[in-house]
Amino acid sequence: MSNSESSTAERLRRLMDETVLEVFATMLGCECVPGGALQAAPDHKVARITFSGALAGKCVVVFADMDAAKLAEMFLGEAADETMADDAISELCNVLAGGWKRRLRPPASGAALSVPSVARGMPDSAPDVCRGYEFDGTQFAVRLTVDIIAED
Amino acid sequence: MRILIVDDSALMRRIVGNALREAELELDEVVEAGNGVEGIAALEKYQNCFDLILCDVHMPALDGVGFLRERAARRLATTPVLMVTADASDPLVERAMAEGARGFIAKPFSAERIRDQALALAETA
Numbered sequence: 001m002s003n004s005e006s007s008t009a010e011r012l013r014r015l016m017d018e019t020v021l022e023v024f025a026t027m028l029g030c031e032c033v034p035g036g037a038l039q040a041a042p043d044h045k046v047a048r049i050t051f052s053g054a055l056a057g058k059c060v061v062v063f064a065d066m067d068a069a070k071l072a073e074m075f076l077g078e079a080a081d082e083t084m085a086d087d088a089i090s091e092l093c094n095v096l097a098g099g100w101k102r103r104l105r106p107p108a109s110g111a112a113l114s115v116p117s118v119a120r121g122m123p124d125s126a127p128d129v130c131r132g133y134e135f136d137g138t139q140f141a142v143r144l145t146v147d148i149i150a151e152d
Numbered sequence: 153m154r155i156l157i158v159d160d161s162a163l164m165r166r167i168v169g170n171a172l173r174e175a176e177l178e179l180d181e182v183v184e185a186g187n188g189v190e191g192i193a194a195l196e197k198y199q200n201c202f203d204l205i206l207c208d209v210h211m212p213a214l215d216g217v218g219f220l221r222e223r224a225a226r227r228l229a230t231t232p233v234l235m236v237t238a239d240a241s242d243p244l245v246e247r248a249m250a251e252g253a254r255g256f257i258a259k260p261f262s263a264e265r266i267r268d269q270a271l272a273l274a275e276t277a
Contacts, residue, residue, distance in 0.1 A: 026261065076170070098258075098259065099259075112242070
């Protein structure tokens with residue numbers, strides 16, 4: 001990786017750190033910080049959103065089952081079933097993708113987001129940014145793949 | 153007061169509904185719909201008697217813009233609509249405003265913020 005690619009990846013990671021901090025503080029009233037190293041596993045829940053336009057790529061959020069359920073419980077303030085757990089990581093992926101994109105410079109910041117999807121399995125390999133986060137004893141990973149990014 | 157929440161995410165319907173129930177609104181009923189088609193069905197079932205509608209932008213079957221168009225075509229566009237989105241720069245938000253939405257709330261939002269915006273809009277109805 002060249003110095004330029006490395007600094008771009010560092011900036012994209014920093015912008016995701018800011019986004020994660022804001023989203024958890026605002027919606028869940030808790031602190032979420034970089035940390036942990038969630039190992040990809042075939043039974044993990046994977047939420048995915050794609051970017052298109054001046055930004056092309058994807059944002060993927062990876063949770064273990066129990067941690068997805070805990071996220072849903074924190075959103076709702078009560079026990080959550082699997083449907084709610086899927087909705088929770090789908091919603092988190094949606095808000096993180098939107099918040100991260102908003103922090104980019106135009107025209108990339110105006111790129112379109114797809115509807116989020118949730119599946120069980122391994123996330124895509126070799127993302128440009130792979131970051132673990134921790135909140136309330138729970139870990140998850142965010143993986144960003146950027147194929148095209150156009151910024152002024 | 154009766155409020156309609158149109159969102160394909162059961163989690164978001166619950167979060168928004170809980171925030172509104174905790175607000176100082178004289179809330180009689182929160183009706184939920186999973187997409188625009190169900191939203192139109194709810195308007196017809198309740199004879200359009202809602203004080204406020206909160207509507208997601210992206211939904212299967214009929215999205216938020218489609219819901220606004222369809223309710224206008226059926227002469228049901230009397231209740232203020234607040235769009236809910238994770239992407240304020242989404243062109244669909246602008247189109248929703250052009251189709252009659254009265255405002256939008258961008259995620260992430262706190263329960264307090266959605267209560268405040270909903271209350272302000274409901275008071276104008």
